[in-house]
Amino acid sequence: MMIGAWVTPPILSSNQQASSTSETGMNKPRNVxxxxxxxxxxASVSYARSYFQHLHQLPYDHQLPLDxxxxxxxRTRSSSTLVTDSAAGATAFSCGLKTYxxxxxxxxxxxxxxxxxxxxxxxxxxxxxxVATSRITHATPASFSAHIRDxxxxxxxxxxxxxxxxxxxxxxxxxxxxxxxxxxxxxHGSCRKDDRDLFKEAxxxxxxxxxxxxxxxxxxxxxxxxxxxxxxxxxxxxYEIDRDPAKQPSLTEMADKALTLLSxxxxxxxxxxxxxxxDMAAHSNDPAGHLxxxxxxxxxxxxxxxxxxxxxxxxxxxxxxxxxGGLSLARQVTPAYPKxxxxxxxxxxxxxxxxxxxxxxxxxxxxxDDQYIxxxxxxxxxxxxxxxxxxxxxLKSTTSEKNxxxxxxxxxxxxxxxxxxxxxxxxxxxxxxAYGVNADELRGSHENIFIGDFISRMLDLNxxxxxxxxxxxxxxxxxxPLTDDDKxxxxxxxxxxxxNPRNLRHLTFD
Numbered sequence: 001m002m003i004g005a006w007v008t009p010p011i012l013s014s015n016q017q018a019s020s021t022s023e024t025g026m027n028k029p030r031n032v033x034x035x036x037x038x039x040x041x042x043a044s045v046s047y048a049r050s051y052f053q054h055l056h057q058l059p060y061d062h063q064l065p066l067d068x069x070x071x072x073x074x075r076t077r078s079s080s081t082l083v084t085d086s087a088a089g090a091t092a093f094s095c096g097l098k099t100y101x102x103x104x105x106x107x108x109x110x111x112x113x114x115x116x117x118x119x120x121x122x123x124x125x126x127x128x129x130x131v132a133t134s135r136i137t138h139a140t141p142a143s144f145s146a147h148i149r150d151x152x153x154x155x156x157x158x159x160x161x162x163x164x165x166x167x168x169x170x171x172x173x174x175x176x177x178x179x180x181x182x183x184x185x186x187x188h189g190s191c192r193k194d195d196r197d198l199f200k201e202a203x204x205x206x207x208x209x210x211x212x213x214x215x216x217x218x219x220x221x222x223x224x225x226x227x228x229x230x231x232x233x234x235x236x237x238x239y240e241i242d243r244d245p246a247k248q249p250s251l252t253e254m255a256d257k258a259l260t261l262l263s264x265x266x267x268x269x270x271x272x273x274x275x276x277x278x279d280m281a282a283h284s285n286d287p288a289g290h291l292x293x294x295x296x297x298x299x300x301x302x303x304x305x306x307x308x309x310x311x312x313x314x315x316x317x318x319x320x321x322x323x324x325g326g327l328s329l330a331r332q333v334t335p336a337y338p339k340x341x342x343x344x345x346x347x348x349x350x351x352x353x354x355x356x357x358x359x360x361x362x363x364x365x366x367x368x369d370d371q372y373i374x375x376x377x378x379x380x381x382x383x384x385x386x387x388x389x390x391x392x393x394x395l396k397s398t399t400s401e402k403n404x405x406x407x408x409x410x411x412x413x414x415x416x417x418x419x420x421x422x423x424x425x426x427x428x429x430x431x432x433x434a435y436g437v438n439a440d441e442l443r444g445s446h447e448n449i450f451i452g453d454f455i456s457r458m459l460d461l462n463x464x465x466x467x468x469x470x471x472x473x474x475x476x477x478x479x480x481p482l483t484d485d486d487k488x489x490x491x492x493x494x495x496x497x498x499x500n501p502r503n504l505r506h507l508t509f510d
Contacts, residue, residue, distance in 0.1 A: 028458050029437040030268035031314040033304055034093060036140055037297050038086060039279025041323025042431055048294040050329070054344040065301040066318065066433055073429040073445045074319045079108045083427040086279070087151040089321025089448060090143035096452030096463060104139060104157065105147040112147035114466025116455045120270040121170040123461060127226065127262045127269040128172050131254045133237045133293070134276030135178025137161065140321065144272050145171050147470065154181050155192050162198055163206030166470050172226045173261060175254040177233035179213035189214070189234040202229060216247050219257070226261055239277050239353040241292035251275055252300045259307050268313070270459070273300065281353060282325035285420040286409040288382070289353030308436040315436035315458065317451060323428050326421025333414055346416035349383020354412070357381040358404035361395065368396045382412050
């Protein structure tokens with residue numbers, strides 16, 4: 001549904017100030033909700049706020065839910081580079097240590113590291129959950145629930161997540177996408193290379209009580225008993241701007257059901273919620289897809305804030321693993337001195353993501369019809385009514401779906417005067433938010449591993465103990481705290497920290 005179709009912004013109208021329920025006298029929380037806005041940088045937060053104010057004719061000081069609980073910044077570098085990926089970024093939160101890009105729940109030497117989710121389950125018998133709009137086997141949820149040296153081995157990650165690992169099953173709830181990694185080869189929608197039916201194994205060998213996929217009706221109407229797996233897409237779930245609510249629940253709906261299911265235990269719970277596709281739209285430099293997933297994440301933040309208010313023994317932490325796209329809210333579009341502006345109304349006219357529209361174009365029989373491109377793709381899809389002859393020629397002649405995606409995104413961005421520096425990640429500090437018990441302890445600028453350490457302290461977890469359990473058959477691994485010299489050694493060996501002329505490529509010289 002287009003955000004422009006909203007009559008009122010009932011959830012995103014909060015102007016509450018951040019508060020810490022530590023004032024009630026409680027020293028530590030019983031429940032921890034770790035929220036990760038994948039790829040959401042400070043510029044994207046400003047972008048969504050300005051857009052929302054424009055769309056709903058709100059004053060310039062109107063705050064979105066995240067604005068009311070901003071406590072600091074998180075520094076995102078990994079052990080291998082100044083620009084992290086999601087695997088290393090999430091492992092910093094889950095294990096409280098720096099690791100290399102591509103590492104899922106392992107240290108820089110590739111040894112498994114105990115996560116806060118695993119320790120919460122094994123040491124305190126807490127309920128645990130993962131909610132994501134990506135494949136549930138993707139880097140961020142995987143880094144809390146699996147241990148593997150290469151994030152791309154998602155078929156193996158799925159095996160670990162259901163409970164086939166040295167610690168057994170430690171996850172009680174998984175909502176998201178990616179059921180292709182759980183279905184046996186030959187089954188419709190499978191991407192496994194073997195005959196293992198992980199849904200069947202989950203129930204028969206690891207005690208999962210509720211297992212279903214591609215079934216929105218079951219999610220809404222059936223009684224769900226923990227432990228539970230519910231996956232709604234063979235790959236990633238759809239962008240919020242493209243989502244069919246009859247087929248897939250929103251991030252807010254999944255978070256709401258997860259909170260209901262995990263609540264009620266004396267031992268408390270740990271829940272990770274990821275707004276995964278914020279990042280993926282930014283990889284495309286797609287302003288519309290990026291925006292709508294940010295606003296849906298803000299909706300989820302509002303829901304979780306309400307939960308914390310009703311359950312004051314809870315803390316919610318929200319941050320990003322990294323920024324994606326290098327977004328700037330202004331773009332120089334002519335050689336003349338740039339004007340200080342960008343146009344939110346341009347983005348408001350878009351009704352689909354550029355990935356969705358590129359897929360539509362790619363599937364059309366060739367040669368492409370001008371009228372179809374102008375009316376269906378540009379006018380109806382992106383709200384663009386002034387396409388140039390050069391743009392139409394490109395859209396008609398390009399056969400790569402990825403190139404079509406990026407080109408459509410740039411057509412929208414340049415009209416909105418939004419700038420992008422990269423189709424990858426950047427190394428800027430990201431915002432850190434917190435609400436609930438001891439939220440004030442997160443104020444300031446912190447390394448991303450501080451968040452994992454904070455969760456461990458709040459829940460009285462011993463990650464070394466869990467790590468030793470994971471590695472009890474690995475005689476080469478010892479739990480040794482990093483010294484300052486170790487940290488300097490990380491810096492000296494950072495990939496791309498020291499430039500290499502052979503790696504430099506400049507468009508002007510190619």
